[in-house]
Amino acid sequence: MQVEELPITIKTDQTKNVIQIKNLHKTFTDREHEVLRGVNLTIKEGENVVVLGKSGTGKSVLIKCIVGLVAADEGEINVFGKDIHDLPEKELNKMRIKMGFLFQSAALYDSMTVRENLAFPLQRSQKNLSAKEREAMIVEQLHNVGLEAAIDKMPSELSGGMRKRIGLARTLILKPEIMLYDEPTTGLDTITSKEISELILSVQKKNKTTSIIITHDMECAKLTADRVVILKDGVIVAEGTYSSLENSQDEWVRSFFNK
Amino acid sequence: METAIKDLTIADEKIVSKSAIGNYLKEAFKSVGEITIFGGRFFKELFLPPYEFKAFFIQSYKIGNKSLPLVAITGFIMGLVLTLQARPTLAEFGAESWLPGMVALSLIREIAPVITALISAGKIGSGIGAELGSMKVTEQIDAMEVSAINPFKYLVVTRILATTLMIPLLVFFADGVGMFGAFVGVNIHNHVTLIRFFHQAISKIAFIDIIPATIKSVFFGFFIGLIGCYNGYTADNGTESVGKAANTAVVMASLTIFIIDMLAVQIIDLL
Ligand SMILES: Nc1ncnc2c1ncn2[C@@H]1O[C@H](COP(=O)(O)OP(=O)(O)OP(=O)(O)O)[C@@H](O)[C@H]1O
Ligand SMILES: [Mg+2]
Numbered sequence: 001m002q003v004e005e006l007p008i009t010i011k012t013d014q015t016k017n018v019i020q021i022k023n024l025h026k027t028f029t030d031r032e033h034e035v036l037r038g039v040n041l042t043i044k045e046g047e048n049v050v051v052l053g054k055s056g057t058g059k060s061v062l063i064k065c066i067v068g069l070v071a072a073d074e075g076e077i078n079v080f081g082k083d084i085h086d087l088p089e090k091e092l093n094k095m096r097i098k099m100g101f102l103f104q105s106a107a108l109y110d111s112m113t114v115r116e117n118l119a120f121p122l123q124r125s126q127k128n129l130s131a132k133e134r135e136a137m138i139v140e141q142l143h144n145v146g147l148e149a150a151i152d153k154m155p156s157e158l159s160g161g162m163r164k165r166i167g168l169a170r171t172l173i174l175k176p177e178i179m180l181y182d183e184p185t186t187g188l189d190t191i192t193s194k195e196i197s198e199l200i201l202s203v204q205k206k207n208k209t210t211s212i213i214i215t216h217d218m219e220c221a222k223l224t225a226d227r228v229v230i231l232k233d234g235v236i237v238a239e240g241t242y243s244s245l246e247n248s249q250d251e252w253v254r255s256f257f258n259k
Numbered sequence: 260m261e262t263a264i265k266d267l268t269i270a271d272e273k274i275v276s277k278s279a280i281g282n283y284l285k286e287a288f289k290s291v292g293e294i295t296i297f298g299g300r301f302f303k304e305l306f307l308p309p310y311e312f313k314a315f316f317i318q319s320y321k322i323g324n325k326s327l328p329l330v331a332i333t334g335f336i337m338g339l340v341l342t343l344q345a346r347p348t349l350a351e352f353g354a355e356s357w358l359p360g361m362v363a364l365s366l367i368r369e370i371a372p373v374i375t376a377l378i379s380a381g382k383i384g385s386g387i388g389a390e391l392g393s394m395k396v397t398e399q400i401d402a403m404e405v406s407a408i409n410p411f412k413y414l415v416v417t418r419i420l421a422t423t424l425m426i427p428l429l430v431f432f433a434d435g436v437g438m439f440g441a442f443v444g445v446n447i448h449n450h451v452t453l454i455r456f457f458h459q460a461i462s463k464i465a466f467i468d469i470i471p472a473t474i475k476s477v478f479f480g481f482f483i484g485l486i487g488c489y490n491g492y493t494a495d496n497g498t499e500s501v502g503k504a505a506n507t508a509v510v511m512a513s514l515t516i517f518i519i520d521m522l523a524v525q526i527i528d529l530l
Contacts, residue, residue: 064401067405069401069404069405093407094407096404096405096406096407097406097407099405101402101405103398103401103402105397105398107397107398107399107401107402108399109394109399109402110393110394110397110399111390120406120408121406121408124406124407124408125406125407174406
């Protein structure tokens with residue numbers, strides 16, 4: 001099970017680096033073992049990067065560090081050229097409005113209807129919208145995830161897959177410049193998974209969104225990835241295009257692709 | 260199953276061993292310290308815009324709406340029971356006309372604030388603990404944070420303010436209903452008109468009796484909100500921590516109510 005450690009290539013072409021993570025470390029105090037042990041990752045504007053890795057390797061922790069939900073112990077996270085750890089709360093909030101975050105658990109507000117779930121962040125980040133415009137945006141987003149009919153339902157009345165899609169709609173409605181998807185297709189059937197993957201792709205095309213997509217769904221990875229990275233034991237151990245990793249020399253890397 | 264049994268025996272050992280008592284004290288002091296910091300953050304965020312007026316009104320309405328029936332029933336029973344118990348003693352001295360005034364005094368000064376606060380600790384404090392705890396566990400609080408909504412302001416500040424406002428109002432309500440209970444109690448044995456009853460009651464109450472009780476109630480309300488929010492907002496991950504948050508909120512708030520009550524008695528004595 002030898003895994004080659006890839007050297008971090010510094011990219012010098014014209015496209016902007018939107019997210020730049022250097023030597024990121026994170027240990028949770030109540031647990032002894034270090035979850036992230038020096039992650040280096042650079043993501044360019046408009047790029048879709050898929051993160052693969054076994055359960056519990058710290059994929060969710062990695063993207064939580066990027067939005068500042070989890071504070072890193074060591075290392076640097078630059079988003080749009082600013083280190084998010086140095087940002088005062090006001091600046092950080094401005095940054096967060098530009099970032100969308102789909103939680104692994106969807107994290108719908110369970111005291112609100114689906115409509116209110118979508119309206120709540122919208123009302124607060126775009127104060128000058130009229131009620132009519134807001135409603136139109138909500139309906140459009142729900143249409144994109146195929147759930148207009150659920151608009152008046154409470155989250156407790158929805159299935160797991162439906163919640164996930166509502167969570168996605170709630171995030172996409174703000175038209176973020178960066179999207180962090182935590183397992184967008186988990187718990188969905190193959191057809192809906194494919195639709196969601198296509199939605200992710202169309203969002204990337206339409207808004208030039210830069211995305212990190214954590215997934216175990218190889219169909220989704222294949223469809224959406226410009227680049228795939230594999231996380232293992234707190235570091236990135238392999239990096240490349242989908243097809244290059246699929247045909248990797250390394251058996252362990254190939255095992256992700258069912259090969 | 261096995262781990263549950265193991266946990267039990269560990270807990271039993273803790274109660275027995277002396278260092279465990281030290282640990283409990285340490286935990287208690289740690290909680291007090293953390294709640295103080297949490298309360299400090301409340302005062303800091305309270306004065307910084309944006310203000311969440313709508314959420315505050317919704318919370319106040321919910322609190323009032325939730326506890327009104329309970330407070331009404333207990334208030335009525337307290338007034339009635341106090342009257343029935345005090346009557347024989349007063350009758351012996353032929354001082355039955357003092358009954359309304361005496362009951363009014365003990366209701367307003369002590370019974371109504373403490374009972375209302377304890378009921379609210381059970382009903383509202385635990386509700387807040389469970390609600391915020393489950394929002395924490397299911398990452399709803401994180402979701403607010405990443406959409407640049409300040410969850411402390413939206414969830415915590417509004418709730419603490421609402422309990423601080425509503426508990427004193429509920430206490431006034433309990434005063435009124437309790438007095439009605441007392442009126443019914445008096446009328447079981449004697450016939451007294453409502454007007455005469457209240458006349459007798461009010462003649463014994465001075466304005467000075469209402470002020471300390473109201474101040475006390477404000478503190479009760481503040482701490483019920485603060486403790487409920489603290490336990491929910493800082494809940495660990497995992498569903499069992501939701502129950503723990505609710506439970507701890509009730510225990511801590513009830514204890515705090517008695518401590519405040521004791522301090523209040525001392526302070527009023529000094530004045
Ligand atoms: N808030 C936290 N407190 C303590 N430990 C945590 C916390 N969040 C995550 N961890 C630990 O960090 C490790 C990585 O968790 P993470 O959720 O990032 O895994 P993951 O790669 O997303 O797995 P999955 O594919 O199952 O979602 C786990 O061992 C987990 O126990
Ligand atoms: Mg995860």
